[in-house]
Amino acid sequence: MTNKEARLEEVRQFLPQWLEESRKEAASGEVASYIPELSKASHTALGIHLLDIQGDSASAGDCGMSFTLQSISKVFTLILALIDNGEDAVFERVGMEPTGDNFNSMLKLELVRPGIPFNPLINAGAITISSMIKGATPEEKSARILDFFRRLSGGSPLKVNEAVYRSEFETGNLNRSIAYFLVENGVLNGSVEEVLSIYFRHCSIEATCRDLARMALILAGDGTDPLSGENLIPRRYVQIAKTFMITCGMYNASGEFAIKAGLPAKSGVSGGILTFVPGALGIGVVGPALNAKGNSSAGVHLIERLSQRMDWSLF
Ligand code: DON
Secondary structure, eight states: OOOOOHHHHHHHHHHHHHHHHHGGGGOOOOOOOGGGGGGGSSSOOOEEEEEETTTTTEEEEEOOEEOOOGGHHHHHHHHHHHHOOOOOHHHHHHHOOOOOOOOOOOHHHHSSSOOSSSSSSSHHHHHHHHSSOOOSHHHHHHHHHHHHHHHHSSSOOOOEEEEHHHHHHOOHHHHHHHHHHHHHHTTOOHHHHHHHHHHHHHHTEEOOHHHHHHHHHHHTTTBOTTTTTTBBSOHHHHHHHHHHHHHTTGGGGGGHHHHHOSOOOOOOOEEEEEEEEHHHHHHEEOOOOTTSSSBBBBHHHHHHHHHHHHHHHOO
């Protein structure tokens, strides 16, 4: 244990009550429907799992529910691209700055350094990162991503939700236009459809809150699995990922989340949030109803409350 105590005993006492109170926030949110398959998720579901570096856990609500990682996957494909290519090669193609725009916006792609995505967590950046994963074929690249995610989740049999994948592939015209723009500007090489198949596949990997907490625990351990002692990610790459999670992980609500929760986090449009207390514990949350910024309404509320009550903020 380093700077922050996990104090799961205390969390366990209050968690069910806090979760039910946060669940009410779902009423003000909307389940994502631009990927039609996602609109089937329960509006009022809310689940959480916390896992500390001793292996103790606490959970509440709909924590057994499966959901797709969506943008949460972008943190880990970034890390794999860094492992595959090194820091210099990755940052030749993507920037390090927040946009203040929506995750699928093309606005700044044209305005500032044409074709260079602002950061690896917006869609333009994540599509570029997908193209940098090593492998002889798109299938091999997707298999390497899945294998990496499984290792980070402690061997969980994660798999792609094929219905969500097809739904994204069939309706992802905005992502297609972003990818063509990237090709036109020489940032993306190769076939747009092949790169998008890799990107949509990693967004469609299905997990539970426990899987998110387990993956987050590796980040909490600076790349070393606190439960097995195995080093899975170089510490420097966790440092990079963690910084992006603070500055861009909750999109254009990252500043507010840093003030209210003070934890590195990444959200996805399925309503998942992965967050962690460095040196102490990993947390996975799901609540499909999203607020106006595209983050889980109830999930954000629950994490902010937990962090404030437990004094987990890094700042
Ligand atoms: O490309 C998309 O739009 C989705 N596969 C991922 C977007 C996402 O999760 C943004 N998160 N808030």
